[in-house]
Structure formats: C-alpha cells, structure tokens
Amino acid sequence: MPRYRLWLLTVALWVAGCGGPFPQTTLEPRSDFGSVIDQLFTGIFWWAAGVFLVVETLLVITLIRFRHREGRPAPKPTHGHTLMEIAWTLAPAAILVFVAVPTVRTIFATAGEAPADALKVDVIGHQWWWEFRYRELGLVTANELHVPLGRAVQLSITSADVIHAFWAPPLGGKRDAIPGHVNRIAFRADRVGVYDGQCAEFCGASHANMRLRVVVDSDSGFGRWATVQLAGPAAPAAGTLAERGKAVFARSACIGCHTIQGVSPGVIGPNLTHVGSRATIASGLFPNDSAHLASWIADAPALKPGSLMTRMKPPLKDDDIAALVAYLASLK
Ligand code: HEC
Ligand SMILES: [Cu+2]
Missing domain, CATH: 2.60.40.420 (Cupredoxins -  blue copper proteins)
Known part of the structure; x- marks a missing residue:
C-alpha cells in the first residue's frame, strides 16, 4: 500500500472517533460529583498541555540548532550546571503541588458523607446485573436506578459474589462493589435524563454485558415512579x-x-x-x-x-x- 493511503486510513480512523453520540462520556457531567471531577481533569489537562508545549519546543529548537552540519565542530556539552539543575527540580515539584492540592481536595470532597436528608440506595452487584434497594421506601428494583433531580443521593455499594464496579460516567466516578464491604458515593443530579453506565471491574464472562441505566426524574416524576413501584403487582384479568x-x-x-x-x-x-x-x-x-x-x-x-x-x-x-x-x- 502506498504510504499516503496508509496515512489517509490512519487519519480517517482517527477522525471516526469523533462521531457521536457518547452515552458514557465523562466530559459532560450531569451531577455535582461529575462536575468536580471534570474540573479537576480540565485543570490537570492544561498543566500537562503547558509542560508538553515547553518540552517539545525545546526539543525542536535543539534538534534544529545542534544538528550535524558538514564542517562544523561538534557542539560543546554542558556538565554540572547548578542553576539549571535546581530549576528543573523545583519547576516540576511546584507543578506537582498545583496538581496534588486540588486532587486531594476532590478526593476528600467526593468521599464525604451525604447530607442527612439524602435518598439512600443500596447497590448490589451480581454476576451480571445490578440490584437497587431503597431502604427507606421499602422498594427493590434492578438495573434501572431512578433518582430525583437535585436531591442528594447516597449509594452504598457492595457485591453478592465477585468484585464489580459501579460506574455511571455522567454522574461521577466509579466505585468498586466488593463482597462483604460497603463503598459509598454521593451525588446530586442536575439534569433530567437517562444515563448509561457499566460495570467497570472485570467480573467474568458477561462483564461487558453488565450495564445499568440511571434515570434522573423530576421530583414529581420520581414520586410517581415510587408510588407505582410500591404498589403490589398488577393482577391479570380473568381469562387473559x-x-x-x-x-x-x-x-x-x-x-x-x-x-x-x-x-x-x-x-x-x-x-x-x-x-x-x-x-x-x-x-x-x-x-x-x-x-x-x-x-x-x-x-x-x-x-x-x-x-x-x-x-x-x-x-x-x-x-x-x-x-x-x-x-x-x-x-x-
Ligand atoms: C436459576 C435461577 C433462575 C431461574 C430458574 C429463572 N431465572 Fe430469570 N433471571 C435469573 C437471573 C440470575 C437473571 C439476571 C440475568 C442477567 O441479567 O444476567 C434473570 C433475569 C430475568 C429477567 C430479566 C429481568 C431484568 O429486569 O433484567 C426476566 C424477565 C426473567 N429472568 C424471567 C424469568 C422467567 C419467566 C423464569 C421462568 C421461566 C425465570 N426467569 C427463571 C435467574 C433465574
Ligand atoms: Cu464487571
């Protein structure tokens, strides 16, 4: 294959990655938990972009200035330049502090307890489906987690068998579902919608098929849903x-x-x-x-x-x- 066609193919495949929709994107956060992680990511991205720009610029300048040219003496190497060594130790250390402080702050903010009035849901991973128990409502459902818009929700995540991980990307970070152990996340959804999620820890044959959906309802919509779920099952009409x-x-x-x-x-x-x-x-x-x-x-x-x-x-x-x-x- 001529080289330009290989290039064309590479670029085409690369651009194909830009085609939407992106049901599991983390870049359009739909909760407070999702937003703080997104802000942290954006901040670190710009620090990394700055470092990349400086390093690549110096590299390109060096390649051009010091490349081999006929008849020119070899450039003189620099040894033991104290000022330079102090500078390139301090600069990364300073950048790491700017990355570490917001990171640690976000970890603490998102591992904290939810407010007392939070809607509490027990999330139990099973091979290969999700069980949701609303303790206060006395309600049990599976695979489709309904939560009300704008109200704090606290998920207590565990597993009935092997380790899974609960992940609904637009609503926030993933958390392991570990048998015999409870991990928590708390979030407040800020837009009505249906969000796709996925088990994010390899758990056997149908791990990739262990999806989930989070339905963010309006306040009244959630009330209606809960009322229906709390009622007994419909009794089929005679003769049907x-x-x-x-x-x-x-x-x-x-x-x-x-x-x-x-x-x-x-x-x-x-x-x-x-x-x-x-x-x-x-x-x-x-x-x-x-x-x-x-x-x-x-x-x-x-x-x-x-x-x-x-x-x-x-x-x-x-x-x-x-x-x-x-x-x-x-x-x-
Ligand atoms: C050996 C236990 C077992 C038996 C027997 C069984 N099921 Fe299931 N069923 C399961 C499990 C486990 C799942 C979840 C499977 C998954 O999603 O990977 C399931 C899932 C389902 C679902 C999908 C529910 C949802 O919300 O995703 C339906 C519907 C269902 N079963 C109906 C039936 C019917 C009808 C029968 C009888 C003919 C039956 N099952 C017999 C274990 C069983
Ligand atoms: Cu899994």
Whole structure:
C-alpha cells in the first residue's frame, strides 16, 4: 500500500472517533460529583498541555540548532550546571503541588458523607446485573436506578459474589462493589435524563454485558415512579393470556429465583414485581419488548453468555413462553 493511503486510513480512523453520540462520556457531567471531577481533569489537562508545549519546543529548537552540519565542530556539552539543575527540580515539584492540592481536595470532597436528608440506595452487584434497594421506601428494583433531580443521593455499594464496579460516567466516578464491604458515593443530579453506565471491574464472562441505566426524574416524576413501584403487582384479568402466564410462572422454576411480590420469593435473579415498567431487560442489554422477553425466557445464556438464568429443563413450550411474556409485560 502506498504510504499516503496508509496515512489517509490512519487519519480517517482517527477522525471516526469523533462521531457521536457518547452515552458514557465523562466530559459532560450531569451531577455535582461529575462536575468536580471534570474540573479537576480540565485543570490537570492544561498543566500537562503547558509542560508538553515547553518540552517539545525545546526539543525542536535543539534538534534544529545542534544538528550535524558538514564542517562544523561538534557542539560543546554542558556538565554540572547548578542553576539549571535546581530549576528543573523545583519547576516540576511546584507543578506537582498545583496538581496534588486540588486532587486531594476532590478526593476528600467526593468521599464525604451525604447530607442527612439524602435518598439512600443500596447497590448490589451480581454476576451480571445490578440490584437497587431503597431502604427507606421499602422498594427493590434492578438495573434501572431512578433518582430525583437535585436531591442528594447516597449509594452504598457492595457485591453478592465477585468484585464489580459501579460506574455511571455522567454522574461521577466509579466505585468498586466488593463482597462483604460497603463503598459509598454521593451525588446530586442536575439534569433530567437517562444515563448509561457499566460495570467497570472485570467480573467474568458477561462483564461487558453488565450495564445499568440511571434515570434522573423530576421530583414529581420520581414520586410517581415510587408510588407505582410500591404498589403490589398488577393482577391479570380473568381469562387473559397474562392470567395463564401467571399460572405458568407459579408452577415453573422461575419462582425459585425471582421475587414477584405476593407470588414468589426467589432472590437469585432480579425482582420482577414491576419488570413491565422497565425499559430494558438483562441489565440494559435489550429493549423490554415481547420478542426479546420471549427469547430471553427460552434461552437466556444464548443472549448473554454465562448468564446465571440457566436454560429451563425441560424447555418451556412456545405457548407457555407467550403466556409468560404477556404476564411479565403486564407487571407495570
Ligand atoms: C436459576 C435461577 C433462575 C431461574 C430458574 C429463572 N431465572 Fe430469570 N433471571 C435469573 C437471573 C440470575 C437473571 C439476571 C440475568 C442477567 O441479567 O444476567 C434473570 C433475569 C430475568 C429477567 C430479566 C429481568 C431484568 O429486569 O433484567 C426476566 C424477565 C426473567 N429472568 C424471567 C424469568 C422467567 C419467566 C423464569 C421462568 C421461566 C425465570 N426467569 C427463571 C435467574 C433465574
Ligand atoms: Cu464487571
């Protein structure tokens, strides 16, 4: 390949990285926690840019001035120049102080306790999904974390199995989810929206598929959501496909792993009491529609490698799956 084409290819690939959207960017912070980290990053970036500029300028000047030229004597090297040595020790030390002070300040600010009126949520990482427990509200959900706009939220993060890390980039830094240990973050979201997140610590086969979504609701929107979640599950009308689905659910292995309030007590998989109200299933991997629900119930590990929702044995019949889908979709 001629060299210019290689260059063209390189530049094209490089520029392709500029195409949006960027659902997991940290550069557009949407909370106070995200903003302080972003400011710290910007400050350090400019210090690094300044150092780069000075070093590269000196390097280029040196290359041009002292390059080999026919008939010119070799330049004289400098040895043991005290002033220069003091200068290039002090200058980086001073720059490091300017970097260290705001860094340490940010670490303390973001590790601090949340105010007393913060909404407290327990976050539990599982292979490969997220459980969210709102202790004060008595509410349990999975994979889609709802928080109210502008109110302090404190997440207490832990794990049920291996080490995971909770990370919703627009809302702030990542925190490890460690079994037997609780790590905290506190933030105040400052814009309504849906923000994508991701497990950020390798945790096995479907680590890359262990996503999450944070839904920042308006204050009244959050209240409405919580009211719906606190209500018992919808009871399917008599004679409907959903009612048949409820019966299939109650006599299948599902009940051993899933909670549906008043129907089953399982705790291995996500709470399904209001699964129909979620926009996605399988920790943000698929839209929550009939087609995806049906293929998920038929064979979850085929959609999500290693999924601990094993294939049902014996396999469910197609009309049972259709009934289950109708039932789960009705659980708004
Ligand atoms: C062996 C335990 C187990 C059994 C049995 C089981 N599940 Fe699951 N289920 C899980 C686990 C674990 C997950 C989370 C998987 C993931 O996202 O990686 C899950 C996820 C789901 C989800 C997605 C929920 C969400 O919010 O993402 C649905 C829906 C579901 N199961 C329905 C069913 C139905 C219906 C049955 C019975 C036919 C069933 N499950 C049987 C363990 C089980
Ligand atoms: Cu992971």
